[in-house]
Amino acid sequence: MTTVAEPHGATSAAAPDDAVTQPRVVTPFRRFAEDFAESRVALFGLMLLVGVIIVGVFAPWIAPQNPYDLTDFTERDARLPPGSERLFDAQIFAVSLPGLEAGVPVSIDAAQTVDPANPFVDHLVIDAVLVETADGNEIRLTVETEPPDALDGLDTIQVENLPRGVELTVGEKHAFRNLWTLTRDDLRSFAIALPPGYDRDVGFRLRLTTTATDPSFTYWLGTDAQGRDMLSAMMYGLRTSLGVGVMSGIFALVIGMSLGLTAAYFGGRVETLIMRIVDLQLSFPAILVALMLLAVLGRGVDKVILALIIVQWAYYARTTRSAALVERRKEYMEAAACLALSRWRIIFRHLLPNCLPPVIVVGTVQVAHAIALEATLSFLGIGLPLTKPSLGLLISNGFDYLLAGKYWISVYPGLALLVTIVAINLVGDQLRDVLNPRLQR
Template sequence: MNTGIARVFRSYADSWIALLGLFVLCVFALGAIAAPWVAPQQPYDLSQLNLLDSRQPPDTPWTDRPGRTYLLGTDEQGRDMFSAIVYGLRISLLVGLSSTAIALAIGGVLGLIAGYKGGWAETLIMRAADIQLSFPAILIALVLLAVLGQGTGKIVAALVAVQWAYYARTTRSAAIVESRKEYMEAARLQGLSHIRILLRHLLPNCLPPLIVVAALQVAAAISLEATLSFLGLGLPITEPSLGLLIANGFQHMLSGKYWMSFFPGVALLMLIVSINLVADQLRDVLNPRLQKQ
């Protein structure tokens, strides 16, 4: 275990672009966790807002403006954009990680059953996954949110419904390959229970491809949530994500108030790119055939 972890760290140390992605992701994650201490303002506490500060452009070192300093400017309600972005990162990461974890658990279990048992169970699970994957992810999410409404829990449920099939198919493919190996035959001959074989022997050997898919799907989930929030079907205004901040500032772009949408957009882009860089390097580590020579 320690050798595997050491190999992962060495791999990131050998790739400057993967190391940069990991650094940016860690900075964003720590900032999101420490949002109440990092952000100079609680952007959705009405008692801390002042409409006289609305639509203030970003401050620069040579800006001579009395009162508070707003590094990234303010929105139409006087919210500090830096604080809003820090809190938005927290919501975006929460939605991406929680939906991925739940979808991984559901899809992983179904994929293990399909790959290990075969027969009618495999047919039923895989046909359901094929039907789900035949529709665009955003279409399924739009339909579900139109029925469920807005809210963090509801958008997580919609993203789980979109993602589970990826994990089911990945786990099923890995489980079929592993089930034919000698250690699985030995476990069956020892008379071990199906549950013990699945959890003790089959699941650990199916984890590497699942970890890579999960890392990539976190970025996909965050991107999809941002798209839905931009369209007005994701999170409510009281639960700001980066996508919602972009949507709120977009209407002011033509009037020259670029910072309301630009800075949240840059933060979202950097977050998604950093996750993909980390996931791409993780894929190289966990799959020896893809390792760079």
């Protein structure tokens, strides 16, 4: 990689062993690391990149919420601005009134079924009595809460899951759902009207919601239209984006390098064929080729990776070939031929390792390019499926709300994408400077 200037050189002509005094041991890697660290900006980029990669890789363990778990978020939290606290979940009490006899009052202690930790209403005591009236029976209910003033903190009180044909005598029915909204006073004493001849048991669920928020969980970057925590969604999105970018980069590198080495080593018609395909490939804009491929292949992580490989291999092939052409003419290749080493061994053990530096540089930049391309495709709605949200998809989701002032749904994933790509490019640029023999001092 680099020639170490040897300050001592050979000692004396007389000694048959030109035993050079030990040169300062600077391993190639150490030299490389020192050169790299010379640029503060690049170091900053490297730190950013390491941070981004850590966040992406460990997202399932560090994200505050699992954006794939539908039970983990509710629509009530949708589109909350950054810094909002999570609303408490609704309290649901299941009430069943089995075997009521006319005129015999029954007292029920209704248990809370969901989220027992909710602190507002401990439990409800419901007194019910069946009353016979002229146009069918009625169940009259009085509800008391424990603590008594718990209802004051409630926002809405709803009754759901009433049996078919059964109606409340108070409250407002939802336009088409079996859902009744009551006021606090309604709840204290209301009645259920049973149709004539109704003889089955009556049961329903009481849903109490509150506007109070949970101070233990804050949406630092707001929530999206499904009520998901943006921060968690971005961490998972970063994971997907990085994964797709790196996977496609590795496969494209392997394919492109093999073809580039083959072209450079064998030359002639093989080289012409491969390099003309490369030229053809590179003459189309990458986004256009990817669009066409995905239009044919359909959506899916594997398909996006495949499309990115097809778009990118040519860059690696061209870079590898140009590096290999230089290396192939060096004398160590002739020496290897002289030692009757096999072709396979010469290509992969002698030629390939010496072609790596420029390919590494192209690789870093191409991974950034792949991530941007994947985000573009997802933004256009032909990339990753909705079940695998990447940064591009998150940006796309928030785009609809941008003009409504709900900037955070789009802007924060956009910033994450920007930081990722800038970090990779900073590192890639410095790698190019360090590995470029022409710039070496």
